[in-house]
Amino acid sequence: MSITENVYDVLKQRGFVAQATDEEELRAYLSKPASCYIGFDPTADSLHIGSMVPIMALAHMQRAGHRPLVLVGGGTGMVGDPSGKTEMRQILSVEQIQANVDALKQQLSHFLDFGENKAVMLNNADWLLNLGYIEFLRDIGKHFSVNRMLAAESYKMRLETGLNFIEFNYMLLQAYDFYYLSQHYDCNLQMGGNDQWGNIVAGIELIRRKSGKNAFAITFPLLTTASGAKMGKTASGAVWLSPKKTNPFEFYQYWVNTDDRDVDRFLKLYTFLPMKEIQAVEGLEGQELNVVKTILAYEVTCQTHGAKEALAAYDAASSVFGRRHLPEDLLPSSSIPRRARDELQGVPCTVVPMSRVKEGVPAFELFAEIGLCESKSAARRLIQQGGAYVNEERLRAFDEHIGPDHVKEGGIFLKAGKKKIHRIVVEG
Known part of the structure; x- marks a missing residue:
């Protein structure tokens, strides 16, 4: 993806966008390298797959040439966000929060490059804990x-069960985070779940009032599966x-067991496979759709746990449930092995x-x-007669160049006729 392909349009096409502020101005902001941020709550030492939509959104941003800021709420985590909650969260110690922050960075590094001048991880404790109250x-x-704050959906829900003063401050703190990042990191786009809309808009308004800058919001749909279950929740x-x-095999199996109605949507949200390839498998049913689920599971596991663990999960599932035939032209950008290693x-x-x-x-x-x-000369005749193949695709011209685009799983398969096969192992 290049910067010429506006990432906002990519996110919208793939189903990430629930709401956004001024689309045309937002596209203009993203037409050149820009910064964006999402906040993550460090109340546990692991994220779950309910957090994968915002993580993938940041990854798309980085791939498009933008700078993702990952903000962990070391400061706000000591207060608690009432959004989407029916009761107050447990308040953690500074030591617990720091241990969780370290664990989250390790997980997010599978999706984002935190190298020099790349993605940045920040902790809002660095500026919030030093604020003078007055x-x-x-x-x-x-x-x-206060009237506008009480009208926000996140506060309305808690007013019925009881909203304490600490939680009431949360909108101000999140808005201040946005203002701080705008001032110090030139970050004027915040993204988050749709339940964060009120908090994000409060930050946009604060930035406008304090510095006169335009700022923007994108919120993601709060996902459930086609059966109505909360995303990432299972019986166990x-x-x-x-x-x-959650060990990689169980993780892999979660995606293999995706409801048929969710497959297209999950391919768009949770993989980087091209939209043209995903659109080509829409409408598949039965065994063909099950093969697509295998590729979905492999791709998400590979992204989250690495190729080695994804391959081990794929092999383990194949040994238990049988190995499925994976056609070369089905989601061809996937790195899943198309042949069993014993083959x-x-x-x-x-x-x-x-x-x-x-x-x-x-x-x-x-x-x-x-x-x-x-x-x-024999090779020329074979190819001209249609009997030569590269990666199961018939060669059309005898002088067609075999190059990097033909490398799959570290090699290239060549076939002469139906029985003679040879593998090129590419090294270096």
Whole structure:
């Protein structure tokens, strides 16, 4: 994805957007490299898959050339957010919060690059804990209407069960976070769940009043499965991103067992597979759809736990439930192995350096070189007669270049006729 493809349109097309402020101005803000942030609550040492929509949104932002700011609420976590809650949260110690923050950064690093000048993780305790109460009331509190605050959906729900004064301050603190990031990190876009709309808009208004800048909001739909269940909840409890809480096989199986009605939506939200490929599998049913679920499970597990764990989960599921045939043209951008590794045993291999593959090798030369054909002229005839294949796709021209785009799972499969097969192992 390049910066010329506006990431707002990508997010909207893939189903991330529930509400947004001024779309045209927002597109303009995202038409050049910009900063955006999402806050995460550090009340546990792991996120669960209910948090994956905001995580994936940040990942799309980074892939589009923007800078994601991950804000963990070390300060607000000591207060508690009433949004979407029917009772007050447990207040954690500073030590518990820091341990949770460290664990969350490790999990998020599977999705985001925290290298130099890349994504940034911040803790709002760094500025909130040093605020003077009287100064805060004078400089920030004066901009908030109690009547408007009480009309916010997050407060309405808690007024029925009891809203204490600590929680009542939460909107002011979140708004101040947005203002602080706008001032110190030039970040003027906040994203979050749809239940955060009131808090985010309060921050936009504070930024406008205090600095005269335009700021923006994107909120995500609060997802449930097609059956009405809360996303990430199972009979045995939440599905966590931490392998200590939910092992990779159980994580993989959660996605394999996706309701048929949710598959298209989940491919758009939880994978980076191209929209054209996802649209091509819409409407599939039965065994074909089950194969798509296998690819969905592999892709999400690979993103969350790494390729090694995803492959182990895939192999374990295949040994128990049987290995499904995965056509080469089904979601072809997926890195899932299309062949069982036992199918590869005994297949002749030739090692070719990546430097040569990058240059591109004419197909007829490669077929002759590795012995699939006796000579270059024989290779030309084979290809012209339609009997030569690369990764199960028929070669159309004898001088077609075999290059980096043909590398799958570290190699390239070449086939002459129906029985002669050879694998190019690409190294370097």
